Amino acid sequence: MHRLAKLDHQYVWHPFTQMRDWLRGEPLVITSGRGALLRDIQGREYLDANASIWTNLHGHNHPRLNAALRRQLNKIAHTSALGLANEPASLLAMRLVRSVNPAAVGPFKTGPSSESGRQRKGRHERRLRAEELCKVFYSDDGSTALEVALKMAYEFCRRTGRSRSPRFLSLQGAYHGDTVGAVSLGHIDLFHETYRGLLFRSDALMAPYCYRCPFNQAQPERADARQYRCCRWECVEQAKRSFQRQKKRSNPYAALVLEPLIQGAAGMIAQPEGWLKQIAELTRSEGALLIADEVMTGFGRTGDAFEDGTSGRLYACHREGTQPDLMALSKGITGGYLPLAATLSTATVFEVFLGEYEEFKTFFHGHSYTANPLGCATALASLDLLETQQSRNGRQRLERVLAEALTSLWRFPCIGDIRQVGLMAGIELVRNWRTREIIPLREKAGIRVCEAMARRGVLTRPIGNVIVLMPPYCMTARQVCQMVEILESAMAEVFGFSND
Template sequence: MHKLAQLDRRYVWHPFTQMRDWLRREPIVIVSGQGAVLRDTHGREYLDANASVWTNLHGHNHPKINAAIRRQLKKIAHSSALGLANEPASLLAAELVHAANAVCEKRGRGEREHGKMRTAVSFSPLPPFPLSKVFFSDDGSTAMEVALKLAHEFARRTARGKKPKFLSLAGAYHGDTVGAVSLGHIDLFHQAYAGLLFKSDRVMSPYCYRCPFNRAKPARADARDYRRCNWECVGKVETKFAAQKKRGNPYAAMVVEPLIQGAAGMIPQPAGWLRRVAEIVRGNGAQLIADEVMTGFGRVGQASSLSPVTGNERSRKHSTDRLEACPTLFACHQEGIQPDFLCLAKGLSGGYAPTAATLTTQEVFDAFLGEYEEFKTFFHGHSYTANQLGAAAALASLQILQSPASVRARQRLEQTLREELKTLWSSPNVGDIRQVGLIVGVELVRDWRTREPFGLRERAGVRVCEAMARRGVLTRPIGDVIVLMPPYCTTPVQVRRIMGALRDALREVFGKPTAPSAT
């Protein structure tokens, strides 16, 4: 066993990891990376199929981001944001505000220039609640914590509720700090800390594949494509708001992961759900908090990416809910939604540094203005808030993201994934294939006809991912959902390698397919 592996086993406690299992084998110790490839202490190479847990955008060791960090490092690595400003954070805040308040307009290939940024499409402000203020923090949990505190205090100060209450979705995950956990509804993660948490309400989330209101029989297609329902999931949200209003204490805010819930199992929302829910939130005078920690910065592809992966190329039943195809940086923009709080992390720095931001409105900002002795200050902060190295990396990442070359690369990767995913339908243990842009979840089941899940002790998802690792592809499951979220630099050849490893892993774990793949 390599010395570094020995040190890890002796001293390191890993996140979301059963350490008894971890200590039974030699860990993979990563020492370098280039593009979509990681290299370990033994010189073995792996494709980074989940972008180092959803963080890396442009690939490892990207020359432009490396150079930006080196330039900043020659100036200063960090100075406090408490009472001081700094150059890269100020520039980054301006760029984030511009990006968050822009919606794509397909007008040929006209270009705009903003600072050093250029893009092959034009943008215009997205009304009616422009995000204009940026509060920096360290990671997704703290970005959510900032939004939660601001929304709570804003509701109290504007007399919208003496005891502000929040609504979030079943299966929600918004981080691991106490406030963020209070908004989460994954019992496996959160039940142990129940005594620490404040109470928030939950409402049914759209999960077309296992929705009790979906009357359709299983088919070899994304469940959003063949669903038969009457938007009962939206009706549940409306009922919740009405009931809370009747109690005399309307909700202060609703928290959502736009377009797709990540830690719940890569569960996408049917097109139109987000817009309908946003209308309910606005109609009840509440605020909308968008957790785009995972979905932000191009992960959801272009608007047309809401089309599901099917095995038979049938057109989408609810196509009228889709917007015109257009590259977007944020999931909210795909349905023309502007939240009151936009929480960003993970890909913000391109996967280089723990950097996060919470964007909000002038109205929220103004509620915290006052004289010194009034104590209206927002009493919250972090030692490394607005760190210069992280901000420099984020600025470079944004420049890359909005270049025509990056837009084309993301579109090519999205389409390659879509085509290659169809080959997985041949396995009777693939129940649902869910793709939103460059985010993929493959749900494994005992039999696709019945949707019967595997037992917990069978560890189906873990075994498949271990088999993929032996074939040089790294990812991490969510239960029995295999997650694929490769960096944007991943080539078509590398995508085919990832899919080949997954198909081989399915055969190794479950045996050769014996059931027909379609009715």
């Protein structure tokens, strides 16, 4: 075993990993990467088929991102955001606010104004409406971005008198991170049940998991279950009932927290078209806040192309015309380079925290590396790349190529459902597609398929029996086909099928 692999075995405790299994094998030690490829210590190359746990956008070792990072490094690596501003953090905040308010143009102004609309127009400024996202609170990762949103919503509801003990609603199977607040919003028993004693209670709303929905009357077909589902939107009815029930208890929900369009760690559960819009409208009509966790879905991951070839929708929420009150961003924010996160809030939420010093309305939350200049500078370069026509075209092409490649998987009887949203897909393995029979987790079907893929040069990580494919945006058509072909031969090996 290589010395570095031995050191890993001796000293490192890996996340979400049964370390007994880990210590039985030889770890892959990655030493470099370029584009969609990773290279290990032995010089073997692998396709990065899960974009380094859903973070990487433009590929590894990208010259533009490298240059931006080096430029910033030559100025300063870090300075505190407690009491100081810094150049890339200010610029990035403006860019993020612009990108999350798609209808907006020009420089923005927030807060009370003494100018007339005409004066403002003359200066090409546009005042953000109260419901638009206008303030950026930085933190370090997806979990802390959610933690921040949660605390903001909690205080907002108490201070506005909506609730004295705010209660939150999130989706079945929800995963919003691993800090205690984020875990409290989670509903994956396997991960979360152990910590029950540490958590506050939140309620679970039925997730629109069409493939396994008890209300879906359709027999299984060789297609994404969202396309052939046969139901009456009972999931939306259930949501209405949840809100009503809680209202009757004289403690209406403070907020609904959700991953828009697709729930990742729940098993790549993609929502049928129209669900998000209905749920967002319901949440609004009930007066609760909508918190969008775009940690996985943000920055073009869900596709941003319109039919007419134009684009501009970098966030999942906007694909159904919805706008949250709080939005959590991380993972892809730096193109997969550095840990950074942002929670964006509306002026309505922000203003509740304004007051005289001695009123102590301050938002008492912050981290040492908040607004880290290296992360912010890289994020700016990543946004520049995302907004180029070349990147847009590339993303549109990748989405089509992936869709086309995935169709060949339906010939395998162990494929139950294939859920593609933009540039990501979840492929659900089952015992038998005709019965949707679940393969027990102890059989490690997903893990074995991914191990077989790794032996063939493709790296990804399963979620139970769901194989995740989430290519960096720079992946070529050839690499996409190779990735799917290798998945096929891995399934053939694990399930004992012929791969003709």
